[in-house]
Amino acid sequence: MNTIVDAEKIEFLLNDKSVPSSGDVYSVIEKAKKLKGLSLEDVSILINAGNEGIAFDEILTAAQEVKETCFGKRIVLFAPLYLTSECINNCLYCGFSKDNKETARNTLSKDEVIREAGYLEKMGFNRLLLVAGESPKSSSIEKIEETVRAIYDHTDVRIVHVNAAPMTLENLKRLKKSGIGVYQVFQETYHEETYQKVHASGPKRDYQKRLQALDLAMEAGLDDVGIGALLGLYDWRFEVMAVVSHATHLFRKYDAWPHTISVPRLQPAVGSPILSPPYEVTDRDFKLICAIYRLAVPTAGVVVSTREPEALRDEVLKCGVSQISAGSRTDPGGYSQDDEHYDASQFKTNDHRSLEEMVEHIAKSGDLPSLCTSCYRVGRTGPVFTDSVSHEEMARYCLPNSLLTLKEFTLDHANGSRKLCEAVIEKNISNIEDEKLRKATVKKLADIEQGKRDLFF
Ligand code: SF4
Numbered sequence: 001m002n003t004i005v006d007a008e009k010i011e012f013l014l015n016d017k018s019v020p021s022s023g024d025v026y027s028v029i030e031k032a033k034k035l036k037g038l039s040l041e042d043v044s045i046l047i048n049a050g051n052e053g054i055a056f057d058e059i060l061t062a063a064q065e066v067k068e069t070c071f072g073k074r075i076v077l078f079a080p081l082y083l084t085s086e087c088i089n090n091c092l093y094c095g096f097s098k099d100n101k102e103t104a105r106n107t108l109s110k111d112e113v114i115r116e117a118g119y120l121e122k123m124g125f126n127r128l129l130l131v132a133g134e135s136p137k138s139s140s141i142e143k144i145e146e147t148v149r150a151i152y153d154h155t156d157v158r159i160v161h162v163n164a165a166p167m168t169l170e171n172l173k174r175l176k177k178s179g180i181g182v183y184q185v186f187q188e189t190y191h192e193e194t195y196q197k198v199h200a201s202g203p204k205r206d207y208q209k210r211l212q213a214l215d216l217a218m219e220a221g222l223d224d225v226g227i228g229a230l231l232g233l234y235d236w237r238f239e240v241m242a243v244v245s246h247a248t249h250l251f252r253k254y255d256a257w258p259h260t261i262s263v264p265r266l267q268p269a270v271g272s273p274i275l276s277p278p279y280e281v282t283d284r285d286f287k288l289i290c291a292i293y294r295l296a297v298p299t300a301g302v303v304v305s306t307r308e309p310e311a312l313r314d315e316v317l318k319c320g321v322s323q324i325s326a327g328s329r330t331d332p333g334g335y336s337q338d339d340e341h342y343d344a345s346q347f348k349t350n351d352h353r354s355l356e357e358m359v360e361h362i363a364k365s366g367d368l369p370s371l372c373t374s375c376y377r378v379g380r381t382g383p384v385f386t387d388s389v390s391h392e393e394m395a396r397y398c399l400p401n402s403l404l405t406l407k408e409f410t411l412d413h414a415n416g417s418r419k420l421c422e423a424v425i426e427k428n429i430s431n432i433e434d435e436k437l438r439k440a441t442v443k444k445l446a447d448i449e450q451g452k453r454d455l456f457f
Pocket of ligand 1: 374394397
């Protein structure tokens with residue numbers, strides 16, 4: 001039996017089409033609120049209930065409640081930085097795949113990386129996600145190390161996360177040493193037969209190696225890892241159970257839930273053979289999926305990218321999602337150019353709002369835009385992070401840290417949103433319950449006003 005993803009058990013549960021009662025759903029919801037995670041049986045109840053329209057809104061509302069217990073009202077914002085579109089794999093859904101003749105290939109030089117990261121820093125981003133295809137030359141460990149170093153040395157970007165191919169233990173240790181935050185490897189599809197079909201050639205064809213990549217990362221000391229399934233390649237019900245199964249495996253083995261669960265839905269990419277999802281994932285399904293991830297893996301950052309359209313992104317921010325990208329370009333070098341180069345992109349984006357527009361939207365909706373990076377920098381990672389969030393201690397940090405970073409954004413990057421941001425900061429200071437922490441936050445806010453930067457708890 002595969003201990004990471006028990007496909008047999010998942011199939012067995014998926015074949016059980018019995019309709020849960022609303023009482024069944026409420027008891028799963030109550031269990032989820034204890035922040036200890038859910039079993040696959042519980043997840044199957046939520047999936048079947050969602051499909052049948054039983055307590056659908058209650059599931060979404062509970063997910064939001066759990067998100068707020070864990071992280072308060074803060075929504076973390078980040079931007080991807082694409083390093084290279086060179087790749088030796090043929091993944092039938094991806095614009096960067098090796099045999100795609102319609103993609104304009106590009107790998108950023110060190111100077112170009114600095115320019116791109118500098119552009120994002122100027123917008124106000126503190127955290128970047130470095131994304132690379134798999135190429136022995138263009139995304140070697142040396143190239144990734146050089147890129148991460150260049151960003152830290154030449155810009156004020158505070159944390160770089162990395163989404164890259166599985167690596168050897170030795171290279172993972174080097175990656176850890178370079179000072180990155182989260183290391184992400186998405187399984188794309190956990191359904192092995194589908195996996196073989198959509199990964200036509202290249203090292204990525206090795207399903208098991210990819211599945212074990214994050215165990216190896218944990219062993220190398222990279223204890224904040226990110227997982228995800230590309231929704232639309234196979235039945236989403238299977239994928240969701242598999243993601244929860246993978247997360248549970250990591251938790252049982254390393255005492256740490258995955259730091260993030262990304263929720264990408266297949267989008268067309270120029271020149272790739274799979275132009276529309278073989279398995280439909282409706283907007284309604286998408287909301288349910290985000291909510292289930294939150295309920296089943298409470299401490300994870302549930303992440304939605306700009307693949308999704310504005311209206312849906314706004315909706316999922318109210319059903320458990322805690323991190324969101326903004327103003328993204330998926331073509332390497334794209335930020336320094338005016339127009340979007342769709343023929344050089346990994347996939348099509350559907351929400352083109354800038355960071356400031358997202359900040360404005362989040363603030364107006366009653367949530368708190370956050371550019372915080374503190375946990376990675378003070379060592380609240382892996383098991384420590386999991387423990388802190390599941391004991392309801394993290395929201396205590398998230399609130400003041402979101403206010404401090406919003407203050408910096410207001411002073412250094414905001415144009416039209418300045419007044420709104422100031423009002424949000426003012427209003428939320430009184431929500432810091434601990435008096436000592438509230439006073440310390442007020443002091444740090446004043447220090448930022450006086451020119452100090454990068455203050456956090
Ligand atoms: S305090 Fe930690 S969990 Fe909260 S926003 Fe900052 S980095 Fe994230």
